[in-house]
Amino acid sequence: MTDTAAWLQRYDAAYMPNFGPPKRVLVRGQGCRVWDADGREYLDLLAGIAVNSLGHAHPAMVAAISEQIATLGHISNLYTSPWQVELSERLDALVTTNAPGTEARVFLCNSGSEANDTGFKLTRRTGRTKIVAMEGSFHGRTVGAVSLTAKAAYREPFEPLPAGVVFVPYGDVAALEAAVDDDTAAVVLEPIQGESGVIVGSDDYLRAARRITTEHGALLWVDEVQTGIARTGEWLAYLPSGITPDVVTLAKGLGAGIPIGACIATGPAAVLLGPGSHGSTFGGNPLASRAGLTVLDVIEADGLLAHVREVGDHLADAVMALGHPEIVEVTGRGLLRGIVLAHDIAAAANDRAMEAGFLINAPRPDRLRIAPPLIITTAEIDTFVSALPSLLEG
Numbered sequence: 539m540t541d542t543a544a545w546l547q548r549y550d551a552a553y554m555p556n557f558g559p560p561k562r563v564l565v566r567g568q569g570c571r572v573w574d575a576d577g578r579e580y581l582d583l584l585a586g587i588a589v590n591s592l593g594h595a596h597p598a599m600v601a602a603i604s605e606q607i608a609t610l611g612h613i614s615n616l617y618t619s620p621w622q623v624e625l626s627e628r629l630d631a632l633v634t635t636n637a638p639g640t641e642a643r644v645f646l647c648n649s650g651s652e653a654n655d656t657g658f659k660l661t662r663r664t665g666r667t668k669i670v671a672m673e674g675s676f677h678g679r680t681v682g683a684v685s686l687t688a689k690a691a692y693r694e695p696f697e698p699l700p701a702g703v704v705f706v707p708y709g710d711v712a713a714l715e716a717a718v719d720d721d722t723a724a725v726v727l728e729p730i731q732g733e734s735g736v737i738v739g740s741d742d743y744l745r746a747a748r749r750i751t752t753e754h755g756a757l758l759w760v761d762e763v764q765t766g767i768a769r770t771g772e773w774l775a776y777l778p779s780g781i782t783p784d785v786v787t788l789a790k791g792l793g794a795g796i797p798i799g800a801c802i803a804t805g806p807a808a809v810l811l812g813p814g815s816h817g818s819t820f821g822g823n824p825l826a827s828r829a830g831l832t833v834l835d836v837i838e839a840d841g842l843l844a845h846v847r848e849v850g851d852h853l854a855d856a857v858m859a860l861g862h863p864e865i866v867e868v869t870g871r872g873l874l875r876g877i878v879l880a881h882d883i884a885a886a887a888n889d890r891a892m893e894a895g896f897l898i899n900a901p902r903p904d905r906l907r908i909a910p911p912l913i914i915t916t917a918e919i920d921t922f923v924s925a926l927p928s929l930l931e932g
């Protein structure tokens with residue numbers, strides 16, 4: 539038996555069957571590469587689902603996290619720390635980039651679902667209980683977050699869920715106009731729907747959502763858990779639209795692998811969760827806060843926003859230039875990309891990619907998703923593009 543087979547057998551006996559069988563057993567990573575238990579090497583084009591923004595074992599992360607755990611790792615929220623305060627200030631400033639000076643406040647937690655549960659509880663404090671969410675949405679798996687998630691298979695086995703959530707077609711301004719009324723607490727949407735296949739909501743759509751929610755005194759809540767922190771070549775994917783949401787949630791790329799989530803609220807929404815109304819034991823501890831600060835510093839110092847735009851556009855152009863009959867379109871922005879296929883062959887192509895040494899995924903039967911570390915080079919991308927035709931045939 540190979541080492542991989544032995545580990546998978548033990549996993550199968552020890553772990554809940556909720557995920558289905560893992561495809562590989564990974565033991566090491568460096569930059570944009572990972573190695574499995576049998577010594578096979580992979581180019582990591584998924585980055586732990588848009589999490590490992592600085593790749594694996596980035597020297598700045600290794601240095602900062604090592605120093606932090608040797609200094610002060612965890613303290614609880616009975617106390618604060620310089621790192622928590624600094625990260626909070628920087629996230630508040632990022633979220634209000636389009637309206638500098640607007641009040642903003644953060645709550646730090648440990649995952650995207652927790653950030654969204656925070657947003658959910660915050661909307662309940664408006665005195666209204668109706669939330670308008672989107673078809674095709676993914677907001678996480680906790681009870682609160684899954685109630686905002688459209689996919690019936692994720693929600694229905696766990697009903698009854700928190701009440702008041704209605705779903706409308708994503709990108710449809712008229713449907714949003716019709717659904718939002720004076721009883722609506724919030725509209726929640728992703729600027730790009732990642733889990734349902736990298737579907738982009740336009741800047742016009744975001745502006746319409748801002749206008750409609752404002753007209754009805756409802757909150758606009760933008761879930762940037764997957765799209766935020768340079769993934770699309772912008773600090774936040776909504777920034778080019780010019781809007782400022784009332785609530786923004788972050789997680790995945792913010793900690794580059796150290797678990798962290800953030801819910802940032804602006805204007806009057808910033809103080810809706812009063813003393814005693816919410817909490818987290820681990821949230822915003824010095825270790826996770828330092829991770830977030832380090833990610834922001836490296837993105838700035840290494841010019842990663844421009845790099846992501848450049849490499850992401852190169853990826854999209856090079857994939858389309860293949861002129862392959864199976865490739866219909868490349869969606870997304872920056873380094874969050876969907877490759878739309880003419881047939882439902884994404885799962886098979888994903889398996890072939892792994893055999894060929896590339897980690898990607900297939901969020902839909904006809905779609906591949908690419909979300910590599912933000913530090914990936916054009917040359918690394920090109921090795922995948924060259925291999926892509928062979929992954930689509932067989």
Ligand SMILES: *Cc1c(COP(=O)(O)O)cnc(C)c1O
Nearest residue numbers: 649650651676677678761763764
């Ligand atoms: C991944 C994701 C979540 C859930 O984050 P977890 O850390 O898995 O709880 C929420 N929203 C979006 C848009 C996501 O992509």
